[in-house]
Amino acid sequence: MNADVLSLHQLVKRYGGLVATDHLDLNIRHGEIHAIIGPNGAGKTTLIQQISGAIAPDRGRICFHGQDITRTTMHQRVRLGLARSYQITSVFPACSVLDNIALAVQARRGSSMRFWKPALADGALFEEARAIGCRIGLAARLDMRAGHLAHGEQRQLEVGLALATSPALLLLDEPMAGMGDSTGMIALLDSLRNQLGIVLIEHDMHAVFQLADRISVLVSGRIIATGTAEQIRSDAQVRKAYLGDEAMA
Numbered sequence: 001m002n003a004d005v006l007s008l009h010q011l012v013k014r015y016g017g018l019v020a021t022d023h024l025d026l027n028i029r030h031g032e033i034h035a036i037i038g039p040n041g042a043g044k045t046t047l048i049q050q051i052s053g054a055i056a057p058d059r060g061r062i063c064f065h066g067q068d069i070t071r072t073t074m075h076q077r078v079r080l081g082l083a084r085s086y087q088i089t090s091v092f093p094a095c096s097v098l099d100n101i102a103l104a105v106q107a108r109r110g111s112s113m114r115f116w117k118p119a120l121a122d123g124a125l126f127e128e129a130r131a132i133g134c135r136i137g138l139a140a141r142l143d144m145r146a147g148h149l150a151h152g153e154q155r156q157l158e159v160g161l162a163l164a165t166s167p168a169l170l171l172l173d174e175p176m177a178g179m180g181d182s183t184g185m186i187a188l189l190d191s192l193r194n195q196l197g198i199v200l201i202e203h204d205m206h207a208v209f210q211l212a213d214r215i216s217v218l219v220s221g222r223i224i225a226t227g228t229a230e231q232i233r234s235d236a237q238v239r240k241a242y243l244g245d246e247a248m249a
């Protein structure tokens, strides 16, 4: 069996004269946490948008479980098991944590056009939603309105909504952004290791070095190095191009 859940082949994305993704090759293995780091404007968000299907590459191929998905829609990718958790808060603030997760589970089951009452009557739906709530560390908050959660807990809920789609690969764009204390999110992502692949874009180097099985360094749309935290820390080219000696200490 192919060990890669996702593989990118010679991906190119241009914005006018600017090459935001420059003939990029990348493989993500089953169950690994793979961080993509790089300076502002390196092309991290552009890359994750191409993987999720939000924007189309100009050239190259995206394969998921060996299947070419380059021209499939976002919706089809979610159905295949590719989930994205958004930087922008996407929860219904007036609904409880449990209801938010239950709606996401219901959407996965292909019954998103059914409305509240049938959903509320579905015990299995809520059982699964409850299990996800516990998995994301919000067992004590299930009945709380999502809008009343602390910022970090809302980010955990967003991951839970993505998990509700039963993904084989989860795309996370700065899940620690705006968090004073990222301990809860680090513990959550760590608990998902080996269960599903995670592509993590994150500026918090402490979190990246703690979590990532492998790290790819993106500079000007190109990956200049891929390796373990130790390999990246000691890579002379990476130090020169991006991290600087201080961040690597």
Ligand SMILES: Nc1ncnc2c1ncn2[C@@H]1O[C@H](COP(=O)(O)OP(=O)(O)OP(=O)(O)O)[C@@H](O)[C@H]1O
Pocket (backbone or CB within 6 Å): 015, 018, 020, 038, 039, 040, 041, 042, 043, 044, 045, 046, 047
């Ligand atoms: N819609 C767009 N139109 C034109 N240029 C764009 C567009 N989106 C991104 N860019 C440019 O493409 C390059 C890569 O941007 P991108 O947002 O992917 O970088 P990033 O690594 O995610 O940056 P940051 O860490 O600041 O979020 C930048 O030079 C950016 O200005």
